[in-house]
Amino acid sequence: MFYREAGKLVGSFGKDRRMLPLLEDRWLAVLFVAFMYFVVTAIASDYMFTAILIPIMVLGVATLGLNIAVGYTGQLSLGTAGFMCFGAFSAFNLILRIDWMTIPLAFFLSGMIAGGVGIIFGLPSLRIKGFYLIVSTLAAQFFAEWVFNAYPWFLNYTSSGVVSLPMHHYRVFPGQENTPFNAAFWYSSQGRYLVTLTVTILLVLACKNLVRSNTGRNWMAVRDMDIAAKVIGIPVAKTKLMAFFISTFYCGVAGAMYCYCYIGNLDFMIFNLRRSFLVMFMVIVGGLGSILGSFLGAIFVYAWPILITRGSDFIFGGGAIDTAFIENNSKIVVGTIIIVLLIREPGGFAALWSSSKQKLRVWPFAQ
Amino acid sequence: MNSPDNKKSILVLKDISLSFKGVKAITDISFNVYEGEICSVIGPNGAGKSSMLNVINGVYIPQEGTISFDGKEFTKMKPHSAAVMGIGRTFQNIALFSGMSVLDNIMSGRNLMMKANFWEHALNIGRAEKEELEHRQAVEEIIEFLGLQSIRKTPVASLAYGLQKRVELGRALAAKPKMLLLDEPMAGMTMEEKLDMSCFIQEINRNYGTTIVLIEHDMGVVMDISDHVVVLDYGKKIGDGAPDEVMNNQDVIDAYLGVSH
């Protein structure tokens, strides 16, 4: 590593509390964000935007949401996709039914609605502990899969069960409906990329702020030892419900973005239990209780099948390997990695990252 | 009760009985703890000492009896209201938040004094930052007092046992409690660590006037630092009074020498 903490003294608690205490890290972060905004927007291909960058960010946000419940607060949740479904349908109906609705506001409100649902399904956590709590979020998952199917109003009575979203006019920014700018912005993959990127950055910053605040400490206290948390006065019930709310808020926004920014249509079939598990894998692979890890996990679990496909296309020519093989292969690999990580490095990729940073820091003087 | 009239009771336990699925852990125990004193609770293993502390701060609900703290009487204490009223606590088997740093553990001890809501926290606006820095200042004083400066950013799980006990004391202290319940704070420590710990306890007691209820097996320490000793055996109280008085009590001597009942 070319820079390290040693010899850099902080003069105040405020500086010590920064998200990134090292000047070099702050510069890197600024450069990275600038790169994502200016360079990537300018040069990335459509494929890159729609098949790689946008889905990874959207899934990363969902993973971060789940990580708040599972990784930071220790509440097992298997309802991620269900909560995403609530978010997606809320966004759709808000935009469809309220004509002054703008996209950013709709995303925010769908997060709030999903968060409300999250509180309801989080309520049993006040009484039911440990593994038993799994019923509650599974009930949420299956309820979501059922309710949006059972009541066609939610899909605006579309008989096919799938709504293609671009047929509506959205406002990305407040103002005249469907201005040429709004339309052009929205129909371009750059536009959707920029929306996703901005929302993701804001949510990451908010999460980072939360986990270094009293709220975050309370979450982790409840996770690590809830009796001790109670004894020092932490309101355990409120803390759990708040974690459920914020967790499902993130999942809800991710669900809305999944439909509006990524796949471009609304379909309750995609938010099934398998997707909940996929997000759970992202959490485990990336690292429980880590923001960086949430995104590393999303990248790995999402990109692995794509990598094999591309790699095999490159080596053996297009279509040489059938999709079933790739699917089975990626299941075996991801499954194995999960087990190996749980045994060897329960902190996931995030822990691997920080331990390799630690090694680099002392390199070449020690192993 | 042998309560001298010049001392004011901060804690009054009346006729407390506690059982688990029919097994009696505490039988009809009453005693007072006086404001500003160091009170040691002693007794053989399984005597019900930890259960007694758990009753005091509401972790266990006794089947019978009342608890008065600071003039307020309860039949059912709740851990949260105990904390709000100023009862701090450490545990026999360290109950730190193992995934957090020393600093965060001690900071969490101040959660009751933090008023910012989660919106302020998420956006780091309003009271959030200001509060955090104020409390950090106070926590740093505790860190300095306990000599934890060099490990403030270390995850507690990686600390030695003696240090963990110290951090736990720090966390309880951070809440500025009126009364501290310490469950075997020196168990398993080296002589040197024990010495440090009893100095800390005495200093807390002297400097902040914090009342201390302490469970301890080391008689030397108990005789040294306590103003008042309560002896439990098989869930019953068999002694209560000044240290030397209690040590000469025949029941207590029998209990410690293992005379059959």
Add this chain to the structure above:
Amino acid sequence: MDYAFFLEVLVGGLLSGIMYSLVAIGFVLIYKSSGVFNFAQGTMLLLAALTFVSLTERMVNFWVAFAITLMIMVVLGIIIERTVMRPLANQSLLSLFMATVGLNYFLEGLAQGVWDSAVHGVNLGISNDPIFLIDKFPVLGLDIIVSYFDMAAAGIAGLMILGLSLFFTFTRTGLSLRAVSDDHLAAMAVGIPLSRIWAIVWAVTGVICLIAGLLWGDRVSVSFTLTSAVLKGLPVILIGGLTSIPGAIVGGLIIGASEKLGEIYVAEWIGGQGIEHWWAYTTALLFLMVRPTGIFGEKEIERV
């Protein structure tokens, strides 16, 4: 209300509940011995059924295929126990559960990679005719129709449950298993061979998977949907209390009945079919709200 119809639905529900109980007992055994809910059991079920049908489709004799599959399942169980569960012993509940979820993913890839992901039929030669219980129980005077297959499947499952219950109540192995589930260390200290218990439990689970997989497979075909057996078993053992065999039996009957009754009476009322999944979980949730550790689960007071 049409009582005959109500009874018919109820009986149908209880019969399928017996199947759930059988699967749930597999969960209970593993939970008792390894302290984990084995999420991979649904896929183990699929793997067993898939192996069996793939063998018979390759003209292997029914009983030979049965024996080979049984052996594979037992060996697989032992391998899983060795390579996944044992290195994770004493980890948190969450890590253990996640490991079985990862294992589930692995086995899914493996099962469908080795065999295929097509839909297979399996025929155990049990007739699927309806039987009229009215002929059998004239006293009731009610006109109840039950499928013969359901009766037979419930009968087989019931016999297995009976056998397993007896085995784990009256044999040394059963006694040891109870000791292990109470306290691993203490059990080891008094000389209970943990690895043998673990091997037996995983092997028995393999057998349960095969039988349940075949019965279920005959009913709905052998395909990916078989893995959802795990989702049927989950609310059952949660209601029962995770470590209790009687709990699994009672839980299975409750969930089976509640599912079918809910589908008929509740779904109509709230306007939409297909509620069985969330209905089963809501039922479980209601039970847990009353008894947070299940009907037969021990209520623990946390020690500090």
